[in-house]
Amino acid sequence: MQATVHRFDPDTASGSVLTDNGREIDFGVAAFANTSLLHLRPGQRVNIEVGASGISRMWIEGIGPGQRIR
Numbered sequence: 001m002q003a004t005v006h007r008f009d010p011d012t013a014s015g016s017v018l019t020d021n022g023r024e025i026d027f028g029v030a031a032f033a034n035t036s037l038l039h040l041r042p043g044q045r046v047n048i049e050v051g052a053s054g055i056s057r058m059w060i061e062g063i064g065p066g067q068r069i070r
Helices: 029-033
Strands: 002-009 014-019 024-027 045-051 054-059
Touching: 014 029, 014 045, 024 054, 029 054
Parallel strands: none
Antiparallel strands: 002 014, 002 045, 014 024, 045 054
């Protein structure tokens, strides 16, 4: 699922995203730690996986193991 970063606090490594259907989902340090990213900025597009306890994985398409930027 794709989403847009709504807010991000680099001090706590937490924030929220807005999904394309308008749902705001918070994420914590655990979800951000799995991104291998150093920072997120509001308005940035990300892909997310949502599990029973919220966002379980977040990434930028084209950046990651085995992925290429096209």
